[in-house]
Amino acid sequence: MSPSPPPIRSFWRTFRRNRMGMVGAVMLILAVLMAVFAPVLAPYNPYQPTRVTIDDIYAPPSPEHPFGTDDAGKDVLSSFIYGARVSLIVGFFASFISIFIGGVIGISAGFYGGKLENGLMRFTDIMLVIPDFPLIVLLVALTKPNLLNIILVIGLLGWTSSARLVRSQTLSVKQRKFVLRARAIGAGNFHIIRRHIFPLVLPLIVVNTVLVISLAVLNESALSFLGLSDPTKISWGQMLNFAFTRGAMSAGAWWALVAPGLGIVWLVLSCTLLGQGLEQVLNPRLETHHLSVGSKMVARMMGIKETPAIGD
């Protein structure tokens, strides 16, 4: 669909003019910087035990605690800054797992075709139909909730939409003349995939990764909110869980509820905007931008359109 991927510089030139993408990129970079420099930025260390008096619990914002304090008398701002780490780590690593599985399945199904494709896509369809969030909740609850398990579960269940997208892109690339030519001069399958298919599928994978990150972040925060967070790590969802279950509502402590939620919105929105911007730049021929609607949606729409073709 798109011509060979534009070199970095021309990509940057076009991307810079894409307002949505730029806003998203800047937002994401700010979030990453905040997470990386958390020890420098945070006024207190939230992992350090502190002496707390009764007045410190749910104390409203003050010069000492700009975002107020939480149910344990800890500084909300500090926890908020540190909390970005978990969301980002889970978001990135889980989506890498998803994209890797989705990419491998998608490319092999699209490239090799035949029985392999049929089997893989059947499997993908089945996995696509099973609602993933209840399954994620269950798996994380029954295998102890720690960071690694959360990443694995979210990652291992989130690949279906990517597999479908990558497969359809592979199918269209496979028909291109240069692939046929490479095959005619005797290039091996692996060589063709590496040199000809992969570079053309890559832009799609990049866009998809960014969007899968946002889904992973949402899933992670919802899990943590349900109490299924790594108890040794502060995360935004966990802060909300503590505040919600430990009386922030009746104490009127809005400050304990607003900041972590806005953090999640910020991160998810940045990924959505960046994904939308990247898609417009990498795939300029696409008049409207479906991916940005949510990759899951697209996969399901495509599933419907394609079912007659791959059905038996």
Next chain:
Amino acid sequence: MLTILFVITLNFFLFRVLPGDPARAGVRDPRLTKEAVEAIRVRYGLDKPVINCFQSLNPVEFGDCFINPLDTQFIIYVGNLLQGELGISYHTNRPVADMLMEMLWNTLLLIGLGQILAIVLGMSLGVLAAWKARTAVDHGALLFSLTAWSLPTFWLGIILLFIGSSYWGLPIGGRLTPGTVYNTSIERWLDIGNHLILPTLTYTIVFLGEYMLIMRSTLLDVLSEDYILTAKAKGISTFQILKDHALRNAMLPMVTIIALNLGFTVTGAIQIETVFSWPGLGGAIFTAVNRRDYPMLQGAFLLIAISVIFANLVADLFYSYLDPRVEDS
């Protein structure tokens, strides 16, 4: 059909492989003697081999391969399913099917209302945005929808709950006000309605963004088609073009997504029902996870999976009905 079989099998084995002894988790009482636990295992049929060759799967214990397959947990489970028997909840000792039915209605009420509102509002907003494409209206609607799409469902629920209960005097959760005596069923329904406002609002906002974005992008797609240009050349007004030419075609993906979305509304339901303590399926799943109530979870999963598969089927049929170019396979 294949999918349903897969789901049933997955559903069964998942719960056998995962850690947490159901009998022990069901009765969390350290004072129970070994014999009592064994008696409970026998009562729930957990002493039988899981399937031929495997006595149990966690930890993996091999067993006799040449036993009567009808006497294994798996076949008994499938057999019970065929009779509509979903088992007895470990926690409440009531049939799972009955419990699920009660909750299903509550969830359907919430999901139904929320979906209808989200569809109507989202589509209208999408049409407006596509019609006024690349203007301030479009950008505003787009920004609103992208933000709505990025909102964590549970957080939006908390914020609305906070605002609603402190400033608008709305109830903080549940389905009915405890301790109220209702003289008529109308009074009862009014109370339910009052409790429904906040969860429905949360639900609507979360899904609205999605529908708006899809409506906008498909409508823009359609508006770039040649026949729209022809209609324009004939001098038909924009409103007429939208109404007669564009909307009809843009409805196709919308219909598919609405049907397919029904299954995925569970994700929202789990979060919203937890926040608003609404006695529905989503909240029940979460409680069941915490109590290791395996029969309840299995039942709920099966119910959800089958409704999703069913929704997919309906969407398929509907799609080929709306768009005759898609052949039936």
